[in-house]
Amino acid sequence: MVTNANGSVNGSARSWARGPRRDAAPAAAEPAGSATACPVAGTLAALRAGLDPGELSQYVRAFVEQLLDAGVENEVERDGYLTQLLGAMQQHGYPRLRKADLRDMFARAARDRQSATGTQTQDSVGPAAGSWGAFAEPPPVAAGVVPPAGWHVSEDGVFQVGGGAGGGRGGEPLLVCPVPVVITGRLIDAEGGQESIALAWPRDGRWKPKVVGRAVVANKSKIVDLAADGFPVTCETSGKVVRYLADFEAENIDRIPRETVSPALGWVDDTRSFLWGVEQLRPALAESGAAVVLFQGAEAGDEQVARGFHAHGEWEDWRTGVLPFLELPKIRLILTASLAAPLLGVLGVPNPIVELCGETSGGKTVALRGATSCWGNPDERAQDAAMSTWDTTRVGAERMLAVINNLPLVLDDTRRARDSTLVNQIVYDVVAGRGRTRGSPKGLQGVGTWSTVLLSSGEVSVNDQNEKGGARARVVSLWGSPFGAVTGETGERVKALNRTVLAHYGHAGPRFVRFILDRRGEWPTWKERLEAVVREYTQRAGNNAILNRMADTFAVFALAGELAAEALEIPALARRPVDELWGELSGEVREGDVPTRALRCAYDWAVSRPKNFFSPCRHESDREQPHDGWAGRWDATTSGWAFLAYMPHKLAKVLEEGGFDSGATVRSWKDKGWLQTAPAGTHQQHRVEGAQVRLVTILRTALDLLGMTVPSGGGLCQRPDAAGGATTPSGSRDGM
Template sequence: MKQDATRQPLIIDQRSLEEGKTYPILHFLLKHEGLYMNDKDKETGKVTAVKISEPMFVKETVQNLDTKDVYVKLCYRYKGKFHEIDIGMGQLIPSELIKLSGKGLDVSHENHRHIAKFLGEQQKLAPHREVYREVGWHEEEDGSLVFRHHHVLAKEAKPNATHDTKGGFFNLEPKGSLDVWKRMIEEEVKGNTPLEMMVCAGFSSVLVGYLSRFYDEVDTLLIHLAGESTKGKTTAALLAVSVMGMPSNKKKGLQKTWNGTSNAIINMMSGNYGIPIVLDELSMSDAKSLTSELYVLAAGQEKSRLNDEMKQRKQGTWATTALSTGEQSIFERTNQNVGLTVRAFEFFEIPWTSSAENADAIRKVIRNHYGHAGIAFVQYLFESGLHIIDKTWEKWQTVCRETLPDSPFRTRIAKKYAILLAAGDIANQSLSLSLDLESILSFLVEQEKERMIARDNGAKAFNYVTQLFVQHQNNFRREGNIVSPANCWGKMFFHRDHVEVAFLKHILEQKLREGGFEDPKVVIRSWKEKGWLVTEGDRATKRTKIFENYEQEERKKALGTANVPKKLQDTTYNIKIPLETLKGFISEQPHPLEMDETARSWYGF
């Protein structure tokens, strides 16, 4: 029996069976008493219904649109009580079906083929539904773009596929009222620029997911809120995600935590092209370094791996807005690579909520009213035409480039800030939120000015090395001093306005790596461009005499080699540290004869 595509599904349920209804399918009869098969006597032709098992049937079939896998919900009676289990379609064949006897199915060796035949035919008539786990923007087989929320949002009506809440990672079912949520924005958020920015961040996930499909430079927008626990960080992050779904860490809400392996977090992100998520409490991550994880998270593509058959496994991809919270700066858990500071935005010690009452009022509303704003936002995009995203983004890119301070990264930063502002712009159009975009832009610009300093890797490295020198100044010889330290790193020379500190080349490179600066040559090049080095010609190094002729054993130890150059000069990096920077930190004053007139005056001689 083939299922007619236009035929209504045959709905079988436990109650109808208990009320005495019989379902004839082929030569089988499904009754409350059990599953029967019509058996025809070959001699007499008499047909007798023979019970072959306790009642069982396929309640529904479900197909995952992403994997194409099909499973069935099998309902059966055991010990007088009905139970339900989900099994793969492949488990309905006789050899697999009999294995389910361990679950209480009444499947015997004598009848397992008949039962498999019945279930195989009956499932064709059972109700069918389609689900998906990948959320956000998705390209259909006809090439059209749809947005997968709790159901499919599209320009034209689509088949009634729904989000697989049970098998997926997110609960996207909207709850409550859009009007109540908007009233909370008006009463508790308006006028608080940082919170208004976070509302923009919630909507921005939709734009990030869309733009990433057409622009290579658009990847996941990673925003970290750092500072004390009383600043309202988590409340702000939950407000942002309430735009699209359940702002909670329970029942598959959009609030996740850093407490998990990097693979688990990446797996959760895979296939997400437009739903914002929160990674709460950075301190819960036990990873010593988050450098690799943050690069992968922002790039939106997991590392290539092999499957059990040693074949290349399909790589998960994503592009959305990820909000992180923690008392600690996220960059303290990474190396000093400037690339991360362009990929991830950090807001430190911002008072997100104005008071405890303000935070409570926001949480009280978003706990029961969420998801509707995002749906209205996406529907507006389809009604206006998706080109509105590109157009609005381009407009705000121009504004950001003209407003942001000049830096090598201004264009890249402008593209990311423009997504936040474009999201707020469209939210204002679609929901009449009246977010103050000019104030939000000013807030972002001020934050960028602070980050520019932190983003200067050369300056950060110079500060690090200066502190290192102060802490370990006894490891350096002083010009004119015959005393040689046991563990010599180099030599210091006092000048009119600075101390020239000559680090042995391998020592400085080693210390920079230990400080998280993976490529010392990049740091050294920056110092040379800034004029912070004493060099010879075009080289970044200098030849400096550290050891005397009679100190060759000490020299070998310091250089870490048994063979030292015949000339007494060694290759060094000579950095210039201003005297003002070191005032009060040099533990022992040099002898006055070692200094020039200005330096002697500075020390009080």
């Protein structure tokens, strides 16, 4: 209850008087003999008698107390006396105090009395400094939060009635904001510790919330940008608004609610809980110690991404609709890959990529929607969707990766990408698990990191977009329709699945995460199980380097299926799809080995242009040098040959035109033992038309080992070895 000066009782914790009159003028000094004249007269007499600074402070404090004793609490009337006192001090040559200091002294004294008595007094003209005015709908602040000293907040706005420069002209209340503004919360970043402020103000009949960085509300230039959100600030008022918000926070620092937030989804609080959209998934046991953490996006787009991860429809309807399709190994693989996303960080597995490749109308988009439906809205056309397309930018994809950490990134149709370079860049960013380092005017910007699974679709493989680098070892390519042969019956089944996942989604993923959280004590055992499965696939891969590097990807998919089968009570998920698809996957990997593909590129180019290579076994009449020079040396004969040697610059051009990194490729060939080289380096000297030159020399044994078609004569030589002098890796009769 709040007792007013007239003795009435107000049923609200706030005063319901209207705000201070904006046209009020300072009151004139009371005539001698009035209730409040004595303090002024006594102080003036003391001034004339002479006071030292210490005594002056005591008289001023006594003057403030006596004004309160006399019932002077209206700021307009109070400022009249303060102005009179300051004028007298200046007239008699005393150091002039600031009116702001006197106002603060008065406000503190008034609050001390209010705290001691539990009452709040005010008259019919306006409230005391640091008070609430009338509100039809009270501000959304926590209990005990009050306006700061020197400020009055009501439906009419925010008024400065003390502190700082202090009020308006002549001491009247100064309107700073035309509507009330309050701080409703303080938000602390869970990782970096940066602070944000939650504001609220009336807009279009409701209190509008807005979270902004603390640096924004502390800077009169930056805070003006909030005007775009309807915040009541202009260039003229920004300084006062910053001062008000700073005072508001300082006054209520222990009463404003403090919350921990994260700008990214996924694991938070040292993996003790998981942010799935705007919901925090926590262990079932209360003693887990998981702190409350909320999602707070850095931009509106981040919030939009998070809203895509939510539940709709019924769990049992989703389960019943998806179950028949788990007999298909490609559907089962992409579903378990989607569910594996939160396990990657827990088990320390690098980020994998699963892609569906092939012609259109094969059900690739519906399969991706099925995988996405584990976590949220799979309709990539919706505003709040958990699935997107390749129609993005590298920065946009990087920002999305940083937000959906520990959840799958699903991008449909590589044809929608701007170009193949963008696809290649995003693939590398996913595999790297870390964004680009960027500078700012003050130093380096923060770098986003992520642990995720990229699920993609396209008519061609992402590996075919660019041949450079080693991301290929993280890409699992599934060619053809994931639903098998495309028939009329298959088409109807695909449509049925599509209808199911668009109506029922967002159930399986959260259930799986809760299962993981509730079994935190079993995580070490899971890691041991993962290592055992990795060894199985490594042994099965044999000498295939790419398959060996993919062993941990295959293993985490297998483990995710086993765990999900138990968590979701769907036994079919425990069947390893990789085992059923091993022949297809290993075949794709062999063809996808970058050094092997590059070697075939170089060999095919030579086979198609045999006369571009110098060969001493060819007849002189058939040994005309091409206009752009010899490509190298190839001593093929009717009975065979030992090597294919390229001029370094010519090989570099052939490889670069094929989309390969020539330097990295040649070094890989040397490491694999496919080249004949000098003791140091990647070249070997050969004689070409009488001159010794350094060439990149590819051994025939490497081509034989890889099963490439090798012509016996290749049309290069018309004479047998005795006439042409075939060379060997260790030397040649013409001075290799």
